[in-house]
Amino acid sequence: MIEISQRIDKVQTPIIPEVADLINENPGTISLGQGVVFYKPPAEIANGLSRFTDLDSHHYEAVEGIPELRQLIHEKLTSENEINTEHYQVVVSAGSNMGFLNAILAICDTGDEVILLRPWYFNHEMAIGIADCSAVSVDTDENFHPDLTAIQEAVTDRTRAVVTVSPNNPTGAVYTRNSLNEINQLCSDAGIYHIHDEAYEYFCYGDADHYSPASAESAREHTVSLFSTSKSFGLANWRIGYSLIPPHLFKPIRKIQDTNLICPPVVSQYVAAECLKLGRKYCDAKVREIAEVREHFAISLATVPSIERCALEGAFYGFLNLPEIGMSDMEIIEYLIRQHSVAVIPGVAFGIENRRCLRVSYGALKPSTAVEGINRLMDGLNDLLKAR
Numbered sequence: 001m002i003e004i005s006q007r008i009d010k011v012q013t014p015i016i017p018e019v020a021d022l023i024n025e026n027p028g029t030i031s032l033g034q035g036v037v038f039y040k041p042p043a044e045i046a047n048g049l050s051r052f053t054d055l056d057s058h059h060y061e062a063v064e065g066i067p068e069l070r071q072l073i074h075e076k077l078t079s080e081n082e083i084n085t086e087h088y089q090v091v092v093s094a095g096s097n098m099g100f101l102n103a104i105l106a107i108c109d110t111g112d113e114v115i116l117l118r119p120w121y122f123n124h125e126m127a128i129g130i131a132d133c134s135a136v137s138v139d140t141d142e143n144f145h146p147d148l149t150a151i152q153e154a155v156t157d158r159t160r161a162v163v164t165v166s167p168n169n170p171t172g173a174v175y176t177r178n179s180l181n182e183i184n185q186l187c188s189d190a191g192i193y194h195i196h197d198e199a200y201e202y203f204c205y206g207d208a209d210h211y212s213p214a215s216a217e218s219a220r221e222h223t224v225s226l227f228s229t230s231k232s233f234g235l236a237n238w239r240i241g242y243s244l245i246p247p248h249l250f251k252p253i254r255k256i257q258d259t260n261l262i263c264p265p266v267v268s269q270y271v272a273a274e275c276l277k278l279g280r281k282y283c284d285a286k287v288r289e290i291a292e293v294r295e296h297f298a299i300s301l302a303t304v305p306s307i308e309r310c311a312l313e314g315a316f317y318g319f320l321n322l323p324e325i326g327m328s329d330m331e332i333i334e335y336l337i338r339q340h341s342v343a344v345i346p347g348v349a350f351g352i353e354n355r356r357c358l359r360v361s362y363g364a365l366k367p368s369t370a371v372e373g374i375n376r377l378m379d380g381l382n383d384l385l386k387a388r
Contacts, residue, residue: 012129042274045275065090097123105131115163122350181216193224205313317359320359342377
């Protein structure tokens, strides 16, 4: 057999398709797995579609994104995130996952290290492996918040970046302004980058408050910020994200994206522009519905006292720590699907190997369906824990 790349062979297999195969084998399963929102894009995207069809639409556009969308992004980041964007460049990509891979390829060489806070987002770990670099896992504290001392101790001569995600996928934690500023300053002092993923910026609950570390004056030279329209505006399959980067990374990232993509899908950029014109008010109304499901989830968790509480501060995820029940993660997933018709994602996909964990996505379905899925999950977990 002709061999495949050893580098790619070592990258973990995406977990979502594996769980999807089990779901397809068991009709009627409610999936609390994939990280999508239940709602559709705003009707106003039709304006973007009609404008696009009036254009000479078969040509490539700028690698970094069409001017109109980039200008709207600058305005949004200035007004909502309080970032002085004059000191940064905006690059539109086909989703923020592409923005992350662009950044890793631009700043890292073979064998370099990138620090991820565990549990981490699996596509970040996979991108680091694809770039032939090493993901260095640093555990978060008991509330899934960063441990600054542990991050400091993990920095070596090969470290190129620290990655943070807030609001967090998979834990639902929202990092504090002080914590993010401390990490950002640590990166500045060490001469490394701070890559901050803000895909879930609009999804905060209670007293939790989203913060963009790129808004600090001292952040300009070393901070990469990643944003997405997939969650906030329900544009998951339109594939538009964007990055805010220091100017010195603009040429290398444009070189990478031109090779990989040439330009983000232009029709999707016109759709995203219409969404940004609406602003976050469109998302806020939907988040209030998700917050009601979150409340039901929190109340339901109290009925399973042996499960450690999860953050539920932001995004739309709960990350559950289970007591030892003598089953592997995937055995638990298969049991829940086959016996209780509900699916979640195993913690092993997020770097957790020494204990049994589950990620629950409570924003992916219409509220009534999500509530039914949560009820099935609690029944399944109670049955599992009684049998151990």
